[in-house]
Amino acid sequence: xxxxxxxxxxxxxxxxxxxxxxxxxxxxxxxxxxxxxxxxxxxxxxxxxxxxxxxxxxxxxxxxxxxxxxxxxxxxxxxxxxxxxxxxxxxxxxxxxxxxxxxxxxxxxxxxxxxxxxxxxxxxxxxxxxxxxxxxxxxxxxxxxxxxxxxxxxxxxxxxxxxxxxxxxxxxxxxxxxxxxxxxxxxxxxxxxxxxxxxxxxxxxxxxxxxxxxxxxxxxxxxxxxxxxxxxxxxxxxxxxxxxxxxxxxxxxxxxxxxxxxxxxxxxxxxxxxxxxxxxxxxxxxxxxxxxxxxxxxxxxxxxxxxxxxxxxxxxxxxxxxxxxxxxxxxxxxxxxxxxxxxxxxxxxxxxxxxxxxxxxxxxxxxxxxxxxxxxxxxxxxxxxxxxxxxxxxxxxxxxxxxxxxxxxxxxxxxxxxxxxxxxxxxxxxxxxxxxxxxxxxxxxxxxxxxxxxxxxxxxxxxxxxxxxxxxxxxxxxxxxxxxxxxxxxxxxxxxxxxxxxxxxxxxxxxxxxxxx
Amino acid sequence: xxxxxxxxxxxxxxxxxxxxxxxxxxxxxxxxxxxxxxxxxxxxxxxxxxxxxxxxxxxxxxxxxxxxxxxxxxxxxxxxxxxxxxxxxxxxxxxxxxxxxxxxxxxxxxxxxxxxxxxxxxxxxxxxxxxxxxxxxxxxxxxxxxxxxxxxxxxxxxxxxxxxxxxxxxxxxxxxxxxxxxxxxxxxxxxxxxxxxxxxxxxxxxxxxxxx
Numbered sequence: 001x002x003x004x005x006x007x008x009x010x011x012x013x014x015x016x017x018x019x020x021x022x023x024x025x026x027x028x029x030x031x032x033x034x035x036x037x038x039x040x041x042x043x044x045x046x047x048x049x050x051x052x053x054x055x056x057x058x059x060x061x062x063x064x065x066x067x068x069x070x071x072x073x074x075x076x077x078x079x080x081x082x083x084x085x086x087x088x089x090x091x092x093x094x095x096x097x098x099x100x101x102x103x104x105x106x107x108x109x110x111x112x113x114x115x116x117x118x119x120x121x122x123x124x125x126x127x128x129x130x131x132x133x134x135x136x137x138x139x140x141x142x143x144x145x146x147x148x149x150x151x152x153x154x155x156x157x158x159x160x161x162x163x164x165x166x167x168x169x170x171x172x173x174x175x176x177x178x179x180x181x182x183x184x185x186x187x188x189x190x191x192x193x194x195x196x197x198x199x200x201x202x203x204x205x206x207x208x209x210x211x212x213x214x215x216x217x218x219x220x221x222x223x224x225x226x227x228x229x230x231x232x233x234x235x236x237x238x239x240x241x242x243x244x245x246x247x248x249x250x251x252x253x254x255x256x257x258x259x260x261x262x263x264x265x266x267x268x269x270x271x272x273x274x275x276x277x278x279x280x281x282x283x284x285x286x287x288x289x290x291x292x293x294x295x296x297x298x299x300x301x302x303x304x305x306x307x308x309x310x311x312x313x314x315x316x317x318x319x320x321x322x323x324x325x326x327x328x329x330x331x332x333x334x335x336x337x338x339x340x341x342x343x344x345x346x347x348x349x350x351x352x353x354x355x356x357x358x359x360x361x362x363x364x365x366x367x368x369x370x371x372x373x374x375x376x377x378x379x380x381x382x383x384x385x386x387x388x389x390x391x392x393x394x395x396x397x398x399x400x401x402x403x404x405x406x407x408x409x410x411x412x413x414x415x416x417x418x419x420x421x422x423x424x425x426x427x428x429x430x431x432x433x434x435x436x437x438x439x440x441x442x443x444x445x446x447x448x449x450x451x452x453x454x455x456x457x458x459x460x461x462x463x464x465x466x467x468x469x470x471x472x473x474x475x476x477x478x479x480x481x482x483x484x485x486x487x488x489x490x491x492x493x494x495x496x497x498x499x500x501x502x503x504x505x506x507x508x509x510x511x512x513x514x515x516x517x
Numbered sequence: 518x519x520x521x522x523x524x525x526x527x528x529x530x531x532x533x534x535x536x537x538x539x540x541x542x543x544x545x546x547x548x549x550x551x552x553x554x555x556x557x558x559x560x561x562x563x564x565x566x567x568x569x570x571x572x573x574x575x576x577x578x579x580x581x582x583x584x585x586x587x588x589x590x591x592x593x594x595x596x597x598x599x600x601x602x603x604x605x606x607x608x609x610x611x612x613x614x615x616x617x618x619x620x621x622x623x624x625x626x627x628x629x630x631x632x633x634x635x636x637x638x639x640x641x642x643x644x645x646x647x648x649x650x651x652x653x654x655x656x657x658x659x660x661x662x663x664x665x666x667x668x669x670x671x672x673x674x675x676x677x678x679x680x681x682x683x684x685x686x687x688x689x690x691x692x693x694x695x696x697x698x699x700x701x702x703x704x705x706x707x708x709x710x711x712x713x714x715x716x717x718x719x720x721x722x723x724x725x726x727x728x729x
Contacts, residue, residue, distance in 0.1 A: 383625075400578060404578075411606045412605055412655075
């Protein structure tokens with residue numbers, strides 16, 4: 001009676017799990033394998049004295065079960081090792097059933113074959129256990145969540161199966177109930193995994209409540225918990241630079257999935273709100289994409305808030321970096337200046353003083369030459385000083401402000417200049433703007449062979465926009481360490497932004513500088 | 518010739534005063550701001566006002582603005598603007614005042630007393646004196662047109678644009694005045710300039726053309 005109930009329990013559990021799997025995941029072969037195991041097991045325990053094909057079907061369930069366990073959860077046998085161990089299981093079953101059916105009793109080779117059952121079963125069982133253990137070890141935390149229960153049940157079932165035969169031969173057969181329970185724990189574990197996705201959906205609703213209660217709300221931790229993926233990362237969109245940054249503002253460098261690796265360890269899901277990107281989630285590919293999207297929708301507002309914070313942090317970080325570069329550039333510049341003044345101007349003036357001292361002592365007809373020499377030296381010094389002053393701060397800016405300075409810059413070239421500037425600018429913004437125009441114009445004429453250039457400067461109450469377009473050969477790249485890079489640092493140090501669009505059609509340098517108080 | 522000097526650097530102001538007095542000019546006033554320049558010119562009616570561009574109170578372009586005011590209030594007074602830097606846009610603004618009695622020179626030119634004195638006398642006499650560096654900038658801009666000129670014609674054009682007379686050009690290039698006149702006629706023809714190459718207003722025509 002108990003034995004019958006046990007047999008029925010195993011049959012029912014496999015058939016039910018198989019049917020449920022077919023309904024919930026129709027494309028997955030695990031469901032079919034479950035159904036076959038259930039059927040085969042039932043036939044094996046109900047029928048005796050059947051023709052060979054039926055016998056084969058009835059006896060094949062351990063091999064099918066092995067196949068199922070190795071193929072879990074995708075239903076596919078993905079590596080040669082897994083295929084080998086599954087094939088070994090089938091071969092063993094086929095051999096045993098065939099020899100058991102066709103060989104006359106007492107035949108020597110058949111007995112040998114039958115006596116090999118235990119060692120071969122142990123070997124195949126060991127192979128399957130190794131495959132499962134390897135699978136568990138190489139899986140991610142999120143994968144383990146569904147794998148662990150199933151693999152644990154599988155291991156118990158495989159060990160009990162391998163030990164059953166030798167144990168019963170020595171007369172120490174464990175109670176059938178233990179074996180039946182260990183076998184039926186597999187479909188139960190499988191069903192739990194299937195249904196867990198349903199429970200996860202319910203958890204998404206708790207996310208919002210959780211975020212509201214947390215102080216400060218941590219979207220990443222909440223999402224990682226709800227989706228059961230501790231490796232989950234969120235990167236936020238920064239529209240001014242068209243790239244994603246981490247919550248601390250550092251730019252995201254997406255890891256390229258390795259081409260030889262069949263399962264990239266991370267995939268990403270983009271989160272948009274009202275058509276504009278907000279963030280991307282980097283997460284385990286095993287996560288149910290519908291679940292991820294539902295979770296993202298639930299925390300949409302919190303994500304948007306975090307995005308603003310990350311955007312701010314990215315700006316601060318960039319500002320700090322640019323400031324540091326500008327400071328160090330200023331320091332270098334001061335050193336150069338000191339050297340130029342010391343080696344150039346001071347030495348020259350000393351030489352002039354000496355020449356003049358000499359002129360005082362020599363007869364008049366010789367002093368004239370010395371005086372001319374001194375004058376030439378002084379004029380050269382004036383030239384040096386003029387160049388130095390120009391490098392320090394463009395004198396025209398002091399004299400005429402940005403409009404006059406830009407007019408002087410464009411006075412000698414055919415540049416379309418459109419200048420709308422009503423309010424006076426803060427000095428550092430004026431200087432930065434001047435260098436933007438000067439550098440962009442220099443690039444256009446020197447490097448890009450432009451024949452048409454336009455400069456547009458528009459001052460508003462909050463910001464000053466500068467645009468320099470040319471029809472040259474392009475090739476301007478701020479990241480390539482040209483003068484444009486230093487310019488970008490300068491612009492960013494004021495809290496402004498600079499974008500350079502450059503292709504074969506020409507170059508467009510677009511700068512926005514803050515000029516409000 | 519009577520001169521008023523406006524220069525805020527004491528050293529330079531004293532130096533200029535000494536230099537010009539030595540060269541035979543009568544320095545009627547030497548002041549240190551644009552405001553006192555206007556007063557001094559009103560009081561002394563000099564032939565030339567020599568004006569520094571950067572002066573108090575803002576040390577920006579006071580001198581240029583004073584030049585505009587001088588031309589408006591005292592059109593007969595020649596104005597020679599001195600600057601530490603070559604600015605094409607400043608030259609253009611001065612050109613808007615006309616070229617009669619207008620000059621724009623780098624301060625460096627004080628080192629050649631003969632040339633400097635000649636420039637002041639030209640401006641005082643109603644002529645013009647534009648710095649060779651400014652003219653060179655303008656000429657560099659019109660490369661396509663100036664390429665049509667011969668080297669000698671370019672030399673003549675430069676000196677003409679500086680405001681020199683044919684006689685001075687001839688002396689400086691060691692050629693005869695007649696040759697200078699011939700070059701001038703060629704230049705005006707090649708550049709398609711309508712003005713009479715012998716007219717004293719030719720400088721304006723040339724500079725406006727170059728700056729156009």
